[in-house]
Amino acid sequence: MPATMEDVLSKSVPPLPPYETKEKSPPPPELQSLHFMHYYRSLEKGQRVALLGQLAADYGVDHGQVAELSSKLVHAQQKRDLGTVMQVEDRLRYYLTPQYKVLFSHLSRMEGGMKFLVDLRSDIVEGVTSKVADAPHLREMNGILKSMLSEWFSVGFLNLERITWQSPCEVLQKISEYEAVHPVRNWTDMKRRVGPYRRCFTFTHNAMPGEPLIVLHVALMQSILGNIQAIVKEIAPSEVEDGNKIKSAIFYSISSTQQGLQGVELGNYLIKRVVKELQGEFCQISEFSSLSPIPGFTKWLLGAFNSQIKDMGRTELFLESECKEISDITEAPAVETLKRLFTSNEWMKCERLVKALEAPLMRLCAWYLYGEKLRGFALNPVANFHLQNGAVMWRLNWMADTSPRGAAASCGMMVNYRYFLENTSVNSVRYLRVKHIEASEQILNLVSQFRQNSKL
Ligand SMILES: CC(C)(COP(=O)(O)OP(=O)(O)O)[C@@H](O)C(=O)NCCC(N)=O
Numbered sequence: 001m002p003a004t005m006e007d008v009l010s011k012s013v014p015p016l017p018p019y020e021t022k023e024k025s026p027p028p029p030e031l032q033s034l035h036f037m038h039y040y041r042s043l044e045k046g047q048r049v050a051l052l053g054q055l056a057a058d059y060g061v062d063h064g065q066v067a068e069l070s071s072k073l074v075h076a077q078q079k080r081d082l083g084t085v086m087q088v089e090d091r092l093r094y095y096l097t098p099q100y101k102v103l104f105s106h107l108s109r110m111e112g113g114m115k116f117l118v119d120l121r122s123d124i125v126e127g128v129t130s131k132v133a134d135a136p137h138l139r140e141m142n143g144i145l146k147s148m149l150s151e152w153f154s155v156g157f158l159n160l161e162r163i164t165w166q167s168p169c170e171v172l173q174k175i176s177e178y179e180a181v182h183p184v185r186n187w188t189d190m191k192r193r194v195g196p197y198r199r200c201f202t203f204t205h206n207a208m209p210g211e212p213l214i215v216l217h218v219a220l221m222q223s224i225l226g227n228i229q230a231i232v233k234e235i236a237p238s239e240v241e242d243g244n245k246i247k248s249a250i251f252y253s254i255s256s257t258q259q260g261l262q263g264v265e266l267g268n269y270l271i272k273r274v275v276k277e278l279q280g281e282f283c284q285i286s287e288f289s290s291l292s293p294i295p296g297f298t299k300w301l302l303g304a305f306n307s308q309i310k311d312m313g314r315t316e317l318f319l320e321s322e323c324k325e326i327s328d329i330t331e332a333p334a335v336e337t338l339k340r341l342f343t344s345n346e347w348m349k350c351e352r353l354v355k356a357l358e359a360p361l362m363r364l365c366a367w368y369l370y371g372e373k374l375r376g377f378a379l380n381p382v383a384n385f386h387l388q389n390g391a392v393m394w395r396l397n398w399m400a401d402t403s404p405r406g407a408a409a410s411c412g413m414m415v416n417y418r419y420f421l422e423n424t425s426v427n428s429v430r431y432l433r434v435k436h437i438e439a440s441e442q443i444l445n446l447v448s449q450f451r452q453n454s455k456l
Pocket residue numbers: 180181214253254255256257261262263264265266267268382385
């Protein structure tokens with residue numbers, strides 16, 4: 001008779017030891033936790049979410065115990081009995097521990113257990129976002145497991161590894177497969193990314209050997225670049241790397257490889273750690289900046305454009321003079337041209353059109369990055385990531401990525417988020433606390449041009 005979820009859970013989730021013997025309770029038999037791992041892995045995706053929902057709901061906090069202790073605490077406070085208050089608070093702290101936390105702790109100490117927990121959290125994250133399971137309990141379990149993972153994957157337990165052409169082939173293969181920003185085309189491309197004037201760093205964890213947790217690609221240049229083709233398409237230089245030429249580090253791709261570590265902020269830690277590494281290697285290096293894509297801009301622009309056409313029969317995103325110039329160049333109504341613009345990169349081959357579109361698209365994109373918000377934070381996820389890290393929205397670049405991918409995502413524009421090392425902490429706090437976006441004069445000028453010339 002196959003075991004039911006309830007059987008497996010009741011046998012493999014160890015009870016919270018009584019408060020009085022919490023220090024002396026032996027761990028549950030490893031077999032129990034192993035059984036849970038094997039059973040969980042045997043389930044289909046949908047069954048896993050159902051089990052997680054049941055685990056979260058039935059093996060969480062003992063609410064009865066918490067309620068009883070809470071009333072005891074109120075009573076002790078009313079009697080101003082500090083000794084009892086302290087005792088009851090310590091019990092309360094203990095009994096606010098969900099039962100499943102004991103299971104997670106045991107799993108983390110088992111062979112392959114950490115990777116299992118990271119993958120389990122990935123399923124929880126998917127369950128929470130897809131809302132298929134008991135959301136409040138699942139959200140609580142997601143938070144508990146995230147904070148446990150944040151401790152287990154804090155910087156002190158992470159290994160910074162530099163990937164080179166001499167790294168194991170399987171690691172280079174993984175780096176290539178994990179690249180989520182500028183896909184690696186072939187082994188020549190991969191060799192270029194770890195060759196002269198390039199660095200590739202990862203964080204690894206001893207509990208997940210051979211698994212790069214997050215990958216950062218860096219270009220070492222004489223100045224902060226505003227064009228990705230100059231980085232990813234360039235043929236490897238014949239010259240040997242000359243450290244004296246290196247003044248700037250451009251972070252041109254960063255990719256997290258474990259969805260289960262979402263929210264653990266590995267990207268922020270990796271960037272800051274790599275900055276220290278590069279400062280140690282190159283005494284002249286003084287500038288640190290990303291060269292970031294702007295995923296979602298074209299889609300946002302098309303949405304705003306279509307709703308204006310639908311509501312008013314015309315667009316107010318572009319000046320009349322701009323529409324006229326576009327229509328003169330294409331000998332077609334500006335609206336038709338602009339619609340084509342958002343769905344193909346043909347316009348990039350027409351020099352006059354590229355020139356005519358620069359001013360409007362740059363001011364619209366600056367507004368999209370600086371003005372469009374989600375719960376008060378930057379709507380664009382890449383902007384939000386770098387601003388959380390304390391970077392400055394520093395420079396918007398025209399024709400920065402003329403690949404079909406760059407054209408489709410953001411009409412070919414890219415942005416530099418610059419890390420002024422002495423200001424990142426202050427900028428990060430201001431962004432997270434009061435949602436202030438630190439931006440350069442170029443960005444602010446483009447935003448004020450938007451406010452004067454375009455209407456959403
Ligand atoms: C940008 C990335 C690396 C941030 O990862 P991380 O620091 O772990 O984010 P989080 O812990 O804040 O969720 C991650 O969101 C990612 O891989 N995004 C897709 C690729 C990209 N660079 O936009």
